[in-house]
Amino acid sequence: MAGRNPRRAFGSVRRPPSGRWQARYYDLQGRPHTGPATFATKTDANRYLATVEADLTWGAWNNPRLGKTTFRAWVERWQQTTTNLRPTTRSLYGYLLGRFLLPTFGEVPLACIDVMAVRTWLAELHDAGKVSATTIAKAYRLLGRILGAAVEAGYLPASPCVIKGAGVEHAPEMQVATPGQVRALADAVPPRYRAMILVAAYGGCGGASWSACGCATSTCCTAPSGSPSRPARSMAPSWSDRSRARLAGAP
Numbered sequence: 001m002a003g004r005n006p007r008r009a010f011g012s013v014r015r016p017p018s019g020r021w022q023a024r025y026y027d028l029q030g031r032p033h034t035g036p037a038t039f040a041t042k043t044d045a046n047r048y049l050a051t052v053e054a055d056l057t058w059g060a061w062n063n064p065r066l067g068k069t070t071f072r073a074w075v076e077r078w079q080q081t082t083t084n085l086r087p088t089t090r091s092l093y094g095y096l097l098g099r100f101l102l103p104t105f106g107e108v109p110l111a112c113i114d115v116m117a118v119r120t121w122l123a124e125l126h127d128a129g130k131v132s133a134t135t136i137a138k139a140y141r142l143l144g145r146i147l148g149a150a151v152e153a154g155y156l157p158a159s160p161c162v163i164k165g166a167g168v169e170h171a172p173e174m175q176v177a178t179p180g181q182v183r184a185l186a187d188a189v190p191p192r193y194r195a196m197i198l199v200a201a202y203g204g205c206g207g208a209s210w211s212a213c214g215c216a217t218s219t220c221c222t223a224p225s226g227s228p229s230r231p232a233r234s235m236a237p238s239w240s241d242r243s244r245a246r247l248a249g250a251p
Helices: 042-058 071-079 087-104 115-128 133-152 179-190 193-200 205-212 241-247
Strands: 010-016 022-026 032-034
Touching: 010 042, 032 087, 032 179, 071 087, 071 133, 071 205, 087 133, 179 193
Parallel strands: none
Antiparallel strands: 010 022, 022 032
16 A cells, blocks of 8 residues: 555564563574664664664674673683683783772673773772772783673674773883983992993993993903904994983083
């Protein structure tokens, strides 16, 4: 009949006694599913089915039942697959899970761990100030690895661990002595150590270690026993431009 809405080719909707609309459909394996919630109107229910159909077509659909798996239950399954970990790594993962991840996410369904939940968890750890930023970064990377495996297994459509820089460990800035401090140190030590202090400070890290132990000259290495002595090539690295620049402040 003209003007009548055509029957849907994907899924179906029905109106139970509650008065709200319910959507039902089959996945690509023929397994039945019911929408996670009811809808106020039939149009809303059909719109949900259209979204599910598009996700199935483009391979973006995830089984909502798997998303109800708690983080703790998934971790137990995931741990059974991590057979290639070194003992030290396994011990570290156990510590990070027990102290930082399971207390917060243990009973939370995977589908409920979103970006804001991860951001809130990170903010609370940093604000508490009880652990170092390096430890927090390690815990975040482990969370990302666990949830990434959930994505691969079809439990999640995408990982919420997308916070830029959250898993980067920042090394503390190296403190370098000023020319005045180097001069004061050189004046404070016995005279025979003064040259060693100056070379170590202004000769570059690689060259300093060799110069300090007297191995920077071509005569520091001797030939094997029974062979004529010959000069050895200097093992001290050449100065870099940075070393030359630092030397400008030498006494």
